[in-house]
Amino acid sequence: MNILICLSNVPDTTTKIKLVDDNKNYEKTGIQWIINPWDELALTRALELKENADAKVEKVTVITLGGKEAEPTIRKALAIGADDAIRIDAEPQDAFFVASQLAEVIKKNMYDLILCGIESSDYNGSAVGGMLAELLDIPSVSAVSMININGGEISINREIDGGKEMVSVPAPLVTVVQKGIAKEPRIASMRGIMMAKTKPLNVVPAAPVESLTEYAGFELPKPKAACKMVSPDNVKELVDLLHNEAKVI
Amino acid sequence: MSVLVYTENWEGKFKKLSFELVSYAGKLAEMLGTSAVAVSVGNVANDELQKLGNYGAAKILSVKGTGLDKLDNQVFTSVLAQAAAQENAVAVVLSNNNTGKALAPRLSVKLRAGLVSGVTQLPSSLNPFTITKKVFSGKAFANVVVKTEIKVLTLAQNSFELVQVENKAVIQDFNANIDAGLFKTTVKDVEKQAGKVLLTDAEIVVSGGRGMKSPDNWGPIEELASLLGGATACSRPVSDEGWRPHSEHTGQTGKIIAPNLYIAIGISGAIQHLAGVSSSKYIVAINNDKEAPIFQAADYGIVGDAQKILPELVKAVHEVKAS
Numbered sequence A: 001m002n003i004l005i006c007l008s009n010v011p012d013t014t015t016k017i018k019l020v021d022d023n024k025n026y027e028k029t030g031i032q033w034i035i036n037p038w039d040e041l042a043l044t045r046a047l048e049l050k051e052n053a054d055a056k057v058e059k060v061t062v063i064t065l066g067g068k069e070a071e072p073t074i075r076k077a078l079a080i081g082a083d084d085a086i087r088i089d090a091e092p093q094d095a096f097f098v099a100s101q102l103a104e105v106i107k108k109n110m111y112d113l114i115l116c117g118i119e120s121s122d123y124n125g126s127a128v129g130g131m132l133a134e135l136l137d138i139p140s141v142s143a144v145s146m147i148n149i150n151g152g153e154i155s156i157n158r159e160i161d162g163g164k165e166m167v168s169v170p171a172p173l174v175t176v177v178q179k180g181i182a183k184e185p186r187i188a189s190m191r192g193i194m195m196a197k198t199k200p201l202n203v204v205p206a207a208p209v210e211s212l213t214e215y216a217g218f219e220l221p222k223p224k225a226a227c228k229m230v231s232p233d234n235v236k237e238l239v240d241l242l243h244n245e246a247k248v249i
Numbered sequence B: 001m002s003v004l005v006y007t008e009n010w011e012g013k014f015k016k017l018s019f020e021l022v023s024y025a026g027k028l029a030e031m032l033g034t035s036a037v038a039v040s041v042g043n044v045a046n047d048e049l050q051k052l053g054n055y056g057a058a059k060i061l062s063v064k065g066t067g068l069d070k071l072d073n074q075v076f077t078s079v080l081a082q083a084a085a086q087e088n089a090v091a092v093v094l095s096n097n098n099t100g101k102a103l104a105p106r107l108s109v110k111l112r113a114g115l116v117s118g119v120t121q122l123p124s125s126l127n128p129f130t131i132t133k134k135v136f137s138g139k140a141f142a143n144v145v146v147k148t149e150i151k152v153l154t155l156a157q158n159s160f161e162l163v164q165v166e167n168k169a170v171i172q173d174f175n176a177n178i179d180a181g182l183f184k185t186t187v188k189d190v191e192k193q194a195g196k197v198l199l200t201d202a203e204i205v206v207s208g209g210r211g212m213k214s215p216d217n218w219g220p221i222e223e224l225a226s227l228l229g230g231a232t233a234c235s236r237p238v239s240d241e242g243w244r245p246h247s248e249h250t251g252q253t254g255k256i257i258a259p260n261l262y263i264a265i266g267i268s269g270a271i272q273h274l275a276g277v278s279s280s281k282y283i284v285a286i287n288n289d290k291e292a293p294i295f296q297a298a299d300y301g302i303v304g305d306a307q308k309i310l311p312e313l314v315k316a317v318h319e320v321k322a323s
């Protein structure tokens, strides 16, 4: 079984967003770039599966769309333990563009299990995984919080309102994963970092695909009014405010 | 022409989320000079279907058939695409919940329709079709232009007011053509917790962080939540430690919620936590550190020891509820 993880290269979650070019863009220099948190968990789970002999995982590959500046993030994934990597040499435009680029490459060499994160922490689109599955015309399962492989069968837990469903779907398929899929993201060891330098990173050219949406500009949220402080000796006042002023209880 | 809206059901029933969606679709249809058509998949009785008309659905397509009680993303996408074709849909609206997130991207590809997910408002312009959405987990908003003729939108829960109209809806059976080979998702087992207010549905959420010190201290949080008819939540370290179930974890990597009231107790207010709760209409912070960043995001705050304040809060809420 071969596993592919689609990685998004995103600003660190603590990044302060500064708008530039007349609010048409955000400042991209001086930012710490990281593997999208859910993709990092997906990679961690894929590596756990590879270490489990019953799962019979032969190879774990990561794929990313981006310019050369995305390579440190890819190398990090290799250092954590991916076997090889693909970088599609294109700047992401929208989710459809990204999914189409990924589909063009994946079609030539199908994987059994493709993992995507539930969203990327920059544009919060929740779109690439589902789009990719539709473009490849294969099944997808979303809101996945557990994946196991045993004797070639892939079993999955997906979240539903107030609980979960245990489902099974034949390969090839796309799973869109969220919290729970792995406990903590794995960290690269010194040895991993050394080995990553020699692992294959294949750069493939962009395909001529279109985008369906366009980001016309950004706005920052309006600053919030100051917090009204209530004395700890007068908790009742808080309840009065919520009841009479905010009218929420 | 029409605006199609997918209304999921929960064991044959709709909930507030469904009515928000229909309200949104109705208003969008009004802007576009057309009407809203709801699609329901699975077994829903006619009197329940008819309720969608109260919020602006002009027509309700009811799709019934075997195998449609469990979500198969390819099957449901195919059904929705067929309904969109029959109704000449120029926009399809789904919820930004688990099901909507599973279906909307597939539908976007199938219809070659640009997708904007997690919208909270109607479009700011129709030509070009421009709509605002949160990006960077709430740290900014983006104005997104959809370039295609058909648009797919997912609406964030608790973000759109219900709109009541005179009910003129007609219900029609819709026979979708589903290839048996398309069913690939087998549901082997279901685990469900009944009787609790769902965190994403809740209008009031009481949430505890590491400042609660121990899972044994959660009694008053649960009591407060049940008194207020709300749900309980927690910060990530609390669920990572196993003090509370994962389903309660709110924030960037957990649940993203927008209740009317969010009460954060012993939560520092890290940026990743705020990413999940900043759309709440009111935030209350209780924390013993007056410098905690949660106070920057809060509307009301008390600086003090949660263990001392919580029992008093429970008592005061009791009194207000009794009056």
Ligand SMILES: Cc1cc2nc3c(=O)[nH]c(=O)nc-3n(C[C@H](O)[C@H](O)[C@H](O)COP(=O)(O)OP(=O)(O)OC[C@H]3O[C@@H](n4cnc5c(N)ncnc54)[C@H](O)[C@@H]3O)c2cc1C
Binding pocket: A013, A037, B208, B209, B210, B211, B212, B234, B235, B236, B237, B238, B249, B250, B251, B252, B253, B254, B265, B266, B267, B268, B269, B270, B271, B272, B273, B276, B286, B287, B288, B289, B292, B304, B305, B306, B307
């Ligand atoms: C990629 C990434 C994603 C993340 N995603 C999330 C996420 O989705 N959700 C999330 O919550 N976190 C997330 N985090 C973690 C986040 O950065 C914080 O570490 C976390 O939110 C802190 O949780 P906390 O506020 O409960 O604990 P702490 O930061 O330890 O804060 C505890 C608070 O309790 C107060 N306190 C202590 N004792 C008392 C008392 N007796 N009475 C009253 N107050 C008291 C303290 O003053 C403090 O403010 C993420 C981190 C990363 C790196």
